[in-house]
Amino acid sequence: MVLFSCILSTINKGATLMFNRKSKLLKPIAAVALSLSLLGSSFTPFATQESNYAQAAAPTTAVTSKVTEVVDGDTIKVTYKGKKETIRMILVDTPETKDPKKCVQLFGKEASDFTKKSLQGKNVKVELGVQTRDKYGRILAYIYLDDKMFNKTLLEKGLARVAIYPPNTQYLEELQAAEATAKQKKLGIWSNTNATNGGCAPKTSAPVKPKPAPTKPAPPAPKPKPAPAPKPAPAPKPAPKKESFKNCTELRKKYPKGVAKGHPAYDSKHDRDKDGWACER
Structure with a gap:
């Protein structure tokens, strides 16, 4: 920078001298001097320039919310301003795990597990997009965990790809750069051609239970002894x-003495007083 200033100063002095002598080179030199002056006033050394893709910190307008449930890699449920809301993260799309019309895609479970491990039960900051809700009523937002954008983290891990839905394109270049790095490193979905094309994850079959060892049949129960015949x-x-x-x-x-009633010789005609005794004296 010091060297550049010295060169510029020398050129400016030369230009002044030429003006005094009314040289034929007056106009060209003056033009060059003016151009370099303008360039010097706007020049910033490369080492001091900020990256175009510096990490976006959570804005002051972001609302702190608690994650109550992780639906899948790019969708969460939170308590937002005292209400239960579902949030779809902007500019990212993780492999499907919940769509009834699609299979469970490669790296879908890994993306869901990572989001659950990272966000479940945590306090995050929610920055709304220009379009704040989708057709399903879900909030469209950028999510920040510990002041780092989680949408970008998914792309850095190779667990999502950039999905553009205008007008929500505020951090598009930054997120595209994160995706490009993951592609170059062949991380996550970029490590498998089938995953890149939305291929299905292999179905995990339930473990086969071993057949129980054959058991010997139990001996037949002894026949009961017949009950003794009743005596006649x-x-x-x-x-x-x-x-x-x-x-x-x-x-x-x-x-x-006569006979009582019930005696073989008893006859009611001989029992005149009907006292149950016949022919008593």
């Missing part, structure tokens, strides 16, 4: 023969 009931004693007497005189010849 004793034959009833034959009822005594009914005795019939013409009158009490005849009956008393055999049974002087």
Whole structure:
């Protein structure tokens, strides 16, 4: 820079001298001197220039919100200004894991796992895009974790690709540079041609349970012993023969005191007083 100033000063002095002598070279030299003067006034050494892709810090307007759920790699649920909201990150698209019309794409699970590990339960800052919501009602935003844009982190890891949906293009060049670096390093989806083309992740089959070892059949239960046959009931004693007497005189010849009711010789016609005793004296 000092050398440049010296050269410029010398040229300016030469130009002044030429003016005094009215040289024929007056006009060309004056023009060169003027151009270099303008260049010197605007020149900034390369070492002091800021990168065009310096990390964007969270703006003061960003709202601190708590992540309550990670839906997939680029979609989260938060408590935003006291309300439960779903946020779709701007300018990034991670491989699908939830779309019912698509398969689970390569590196989709890795992207979801990374976002969950990084953001679940954390406080983040939310910077809204120019268009604040999509057709599904989700907030469109840039997410900052520890003052670093998480959208960019996904691209740096090779877990997302740039997805452009105007008018939300505020940090497009910065994010495209992050994607280009991941491509060059062949990180994540850029390490696999199938992943780059949205290929499906292989389905993980459930572990096959080993067949149980054959068991010997249990021995048959012993047959129950037959119950002993019941003993035959004793034959009833034959009822005594009914005795019939013409009158009490005849009956008393055999049974002087008469007979009670139920006696083979009892006959109700001989029991006149109906006391259950026939031919009593």
